[in-house]
Amino acid sequence: MTTPEAVGEALQSGSLRHLIGLDSEPDAGLLEALSVTVSHRFGIELTDFSDACGDTAALTAVIAGLPWRSAATITNRTGACVIQALRSRAVFHDAMDMLFRLAPRPDHPLNSRFLHNVLSRVPMARRDALLTPWLHETHKTNGAVDRLITWAQLKDIDAVGWQTCQLWVTALLWCTGCSDRRVRDSAALAAARLLTRHPDQASYVLNTFLAVDDEWVAERACYASYAALLRGGSGSDWANVALLDGRRHVFECR
CATH class of the missing domain: 1.10.1240 (Methyltransferase, Methionine Synthase (B12-binding Domains); Chain A, domain 1)
Known part of the structure; x- marks a missing residue:
């Protein structure tokens, strides 16, 4: 044919x-x-x-x-x-799992940037009604989110490049709006561990997530970024965060 x-x-x-x-x-x-x-x-x-x-x-x-x-x-x-x-x-469950599966791939058009664009355009109430139940139901089922969290928490991440880190953390932070604390807390800790490898990405993370209409997500973006900067941030890393437009006291307001 x-x-x-x-x-x-x-x-x-x-x-x-x-x-x-x-x-x-x-x-x-x-x-x-x-x-x-x-x-x-x-x-x-x-x-x-x-x-x-x-x-x-x-x-x-x-x-x-x-x-x-x-x-x-x-x-x-x-x-x-x-x-x-x-x-x-x-098809929702399969589609959402696939987006998280593709999320850390730097050169893939459907990576975390696509996921972020999709989720950030949906009002919080509607997003929570879809994403939170899915995250709860798929917890500990060895799905894409479980693997992203587990690998970031337990595996050797020394070889993770900055682009993969940026995308991986973006996907994880979207899980921190979940009302299930097993998902929310483990995703936040995993994001913080990844960012400690690349604290220079903290400014990107904060600039991306402080604009999101979800206090839980924004708060955990601050936690992960602050932890990474305290652990290994350079002077320029801190300066880049301090210069975020309109958010010079970002860690004081959360």
């Missing part, structure tokens, strides 16, 4: 429809592989074939296939698919 049209026809009534089992119980693995293939070969998303695959099946496959795709195949259309998945009850 050399064109998107040929793929569409095969999914509607041809060999692919039979192979994947679209008329009975679709093979999730084959749909995931197809989502990766069409993105690489044609620059499109499997959701373009939702009429044949079904909305939920197509979205689920796109989300599952994201780690196997090159950064060049991640487009604005892909980002729109992720947003659509986050709005779907059936």
